[in-house]
Amino acid sequence: MKKLLTIAGSDSCGGAGIQADIKTFSANGCYAMSVIAAVTAQNTKGVFAVQDIDPEIIGAEIDAIFTDIEVDGVKIGMVSNADSIRVIAERLRKYKPEKIVLDPVMVSKSGYDLLKPEAVRTLAEELVPLAYVITPNIPEAEIIADMRIVTREDVEEAAKRIKAMGARYVLIKGGHLAGEPSDVLYDGELFTTFPGKRIDTKNTHGTGCTLSSAIAANLAKGFSMEEAVRAAKAYVTIGIEHGIELGKGVGPTHHFYELYQKMGWEA
Ligand SMILES: Nc1ncnc2c1ncn2[C@@H]1O[C@H](COP(=O)(O)OP(=O)(O)O)[C@@H](O)[C@H]1O
């Protein structure tokens, strides 16, 4: 069984963050481990408070894992501030895990700054060069690439700018653009489009976390970059189709729908 680590924030309502990552790793047949970098008080309606974890503790969490366990893949999600980012980058440079999937989480769907705006440059300088693949959504790609993104040409230009910062692959997610939610992968030479069909639902809490974790799980299993994205997109799409009516706001995606189907349980 492949052993996957997420370094991210806790989402108390379980739809995004560490909780979505663990569900995704598990549903994709991997063993899940977590380094909690921040704790959010969050539900389907919003984020109400955030406690950053002391960077020393984050470093100790990472040490505890890498000094004992062989890690087959790492996903990075919400990292909240520059000091945490520096500690994470320093440890990853030391332990050199092979495939790091970086989801540059910045703002929650409800509009809360999950990454302090002044820490964006630190993320770009410290974490982007370590990433095997970085998976920004459109607003995140706009901030990292420092440009507006409206057209397909803009997506390609932003991908080129982000690639130049040192990531091996760039996957720009299209959920926030008008039209169908297609994602675009750039390897430094070619652009590959992963087409999607927009599902009419409000329950998209955790889609980005789920996609990036599924990519990390697939890469650890030995899939090529393209296969990893294709399978991850199929996984998140089923999850969105069967999104859960939880709370009064933006509900989460489903993680065990296929298992429930197989077992004859009500999904
Ligand atoms: N309404 C939707 N229907 C189908 N796929 C979607 C929908 N919204 C987002 N996606 C897909 O979910 C994944 C996460 O994308 P996105 O929502 O853009 O990221 P984030 O959660 O980081 O904002 C992408 O593969 C995107 O294409």
Ligand SMILES: Cc1ncc(COP(=O)(O)O)c(N)n1
């Ligand atoms: C702790 C935490 N991490 C990440 C997200 C982003 O969620 P999404 O995947 O919906 O963009 C979130 N809302 N909370």
